[in-house]
Amino acid sequence: MRQPGGQSLGKTREVYPACLHRIVSLRLPFMNTHECKKWFADHPEHKDGLARATYAYHMSHRERGAHYFAGSWREAPCRWCGQTREGVRWDWYDRPPTCEARPKWADESIESVIAREEAQFEKVLGRAKKLAAEIDVAKLTGEELSRMHHTYGVDPSMLEVALMDEGRSLPQCLHDDYQRAYAEHRETGRRGLVREVIVAKTADASALANVVMSDAPIGSVTRDS
DSSP states (O other): OOOTTOOOHHHHTTTHHHHHHHHHHHTOTTSOHHHHHHHHHHOGGGHHHHHHHHHHHSOOTTSTTOOOBSSSSTTOBBTTTOOBHHHHHHTTTSSOSSOTTOOGGGGOOHHHHHHHHHHHHHHHHHHHHHHHHHOOGGGOOHHHHHHHHHHHOOOHHHHHHHHHTTTOOOOHHHHHHHHHHHHHHHHHHHHHHHHHHHHHHHSOHHHHHHHHHTTOOGGGOOTTO
C-alpha cells in the first residue's frame, strides 16, 4: 500500500487516453486537446495524478473502466473492487486507477443489451408457440400452466401472446389457478431444499460421499445409511 502522493506512472500510461477527453473541462480549460497532449508530453509526471483524480472523482460508474463507488464521500468503497475514492486517487493499493473487478456487462452498449433481450424473447416465444399448438385451452389447468413455467420458462402471459396468433386466449380463472399452483410449487421446492440440506448435514460423512460418487439423490442419505 502506498502513502498519499505516491506515483505509478507506468501503470496508467495505457489508461491515460480514456480520461483525456475530460482534461479540457476539468483541469486545463484554457487548452484544446492538441495543446493538452503536448503539455502532458512535456510533463509526463502529471499523467498519473490526473488519471487517478479522474477515476476517483470525475467518472460515472457507467463509463468504461470506472468504479462504482457507494457514495460521494472520500472513503466510499467501490462496490466491485473495494477500493475507496481516496485509495484510487493516491494509489494506496498499488493498483491501476481503473476498476479491475468491473463486470463485463457493465460495459455493454444499450444496443447489445436490447439485442440479447430480443433474442431471449424470441427463444421463449418459440417454445410458447409449440406449446400453444398442442394444448386445448378448455382442458388446461392452473397446475399445467405452472408446470409449463417451471419446465419451459413459458409463463401465462407469454402463452397468451402465442395463442393470440390463433385467435385464442386464456380465461381469467386459469390465471388465478396458475397463481395458486405456482405458489404451491415454489413452497414445495423450498421445503424439499431445506429437507435435503438438513439430511446432508446429519448424514454420516462416508455415506454422503458414497451417495455423491454414485450420483444418487442426496435425499437418499440418512443417519442409518
